[in-house]
Amino acid sequence: MWHMADAPRVHDARDCRKMRIAEKIHRIENVKGAHCYLVDTAEGLLLIDAGLPGNGDRIIQYVEGIGRRPDALKYIVLTHSDLDHSGSAADVRLRTGAKIAIHRDDVDVLAGRKPPRKLRGFLGLIFRLFSTFMKVSPVEPDIVLNDGDRIACLLVIHTPGHTPGSICLVDQENKIVFSGDAMLCDEEGKIIMHRPSFTLDERQAVQSAERIKVLGFRMLLPGHHAMWIDRSGQ
Numbered sequence: 001m002w003h004m005a006d007a008p009r010v011h012d013a014r015d016c017r018k019m020r021i022a023e024k025i026h027r028i029e030n031v032k033g034a035h036c037y038l039v040d041t042a043e044g045l046l047l048i049d050a051g052l053p054g055n056g057d058r059i060i061q062y063v064e065g066i067g068r069r070p071d072a073l074k075y076i077v078l079t080h081s082d083l084d085h086s087g088s089a090a091d092v093r094l095r096t097g098a099k100i101a102i103h104r105d106d107v108d109v110l111a112g113r114k115p116p117r118k119l120r121g122f123l124g125l126i127f128r129l130f131s132t133f134m135k136v137s138p139v140e141p142d143i144v145l146n147d148g149d150r151i152a153c154l155l156v157i158h159t160p161g162h163t164p165g166s167i168c169l170v171d172q173e174n175k176i177v178f179s180g181d182a183m184l185c186d187e188e189g190k191i192i193m194h195r196p197s198f199t200l201d202e203r204q205a206v207q208s209a210e211r212i213k214v215l216g217f218r219m220l221l222p223g224h225h226a227m228w229i230d231r232s233g234q
Contacts, residue, residue, distance in 0.1 A: 022174065023174075025037060025038070029062075032054060032055055033083075034082075034224060035221070036048065036049050036050060036055065043075075044072050044075070045075075046077060046151070046152050047073060047076045047098065048077050049078060049085040049180070049223060050086060051087060051088055052084050052088065053091070055088035055091075060096070063096075071096055073096040073098040076099070079178065079223060080102075080103070080106050080166040080181065081109040081116070081163060083136065085223060086110060086139065100141045100142050101143035101144075102145060103145045103146070103165035104145065105158075105165030106165025107144055107165070109163070109165075110139050110140075113138075145167065146158070147167075151169075155170040156169060157170055159209075160208060161200065161204035162198065164200065164201075168183075177215055177221065179222045181198065183212050183220065183222060184222045185220055185226050185227065193209035
């Protein structure tokens with residue numbers, strides 16, 4: 001674990017259930033699976049991850065709740081292909097016309113041409129059993145992403161390790177990183193580089209974490225657990 005020392009502190013994930021996280025950035029509350037973030041860009045709304053199957057209604061309701069029509073959603077960007085991040089993507093695309101984007105190295109898993117990675121240990125067994133009951137139809141993405149691409153206002157950073165095609169999305173102007181499962185944060189303000197039982201390639205995961213660290217972010221919005229905000233300048 002990498003400890004963010006001194007003044008910065010963490011916000012519990014519950015703190016942002018009913019609030020805007022930052023200007024033009026929302027975290028959609030009460031979704032199942034991974035956190036889902038909504039970003040208001042010049043090109044329209046952009047959804048980062050869609051959680052487990054069954055979140056479609058909640059995502060659409062949230063979009064309407066902030067005064068926007070469902071067709072204002074233009075992109076669904078998946079940080080990786082795991083079911084808890086991608087499960088509702090096809091449903092939301094069908095109901096909004098948004099385009100699904102994912103890194104090229106996770107396309108075949110999302111599209112059903114390759115099996116999902118096999119996780120290790122007890123947690124891996126639980127995840128496999130859970131996934132058996134939550135199977136969804138294969139999804140062909142509309143946009144295939146590569147390292148260094150831009151989608152709307154966000155820079156794509158390839159951060160493999162958790163999965164081959166894991167990515168982070170970076171708002172460079174505001175120094176915000178949407179880290180998916182490539183980097184998490186606990187309630188004590190410690191950055192969790194990776195969880196071995198949920199990591200396909202530990203060497204790559206460590207290298208990816210080092211790459212994220214040098215981005216100089218002031219806000220980390222991960223796929224699970226708490227978010228981290230640097231308040232040292234306040």
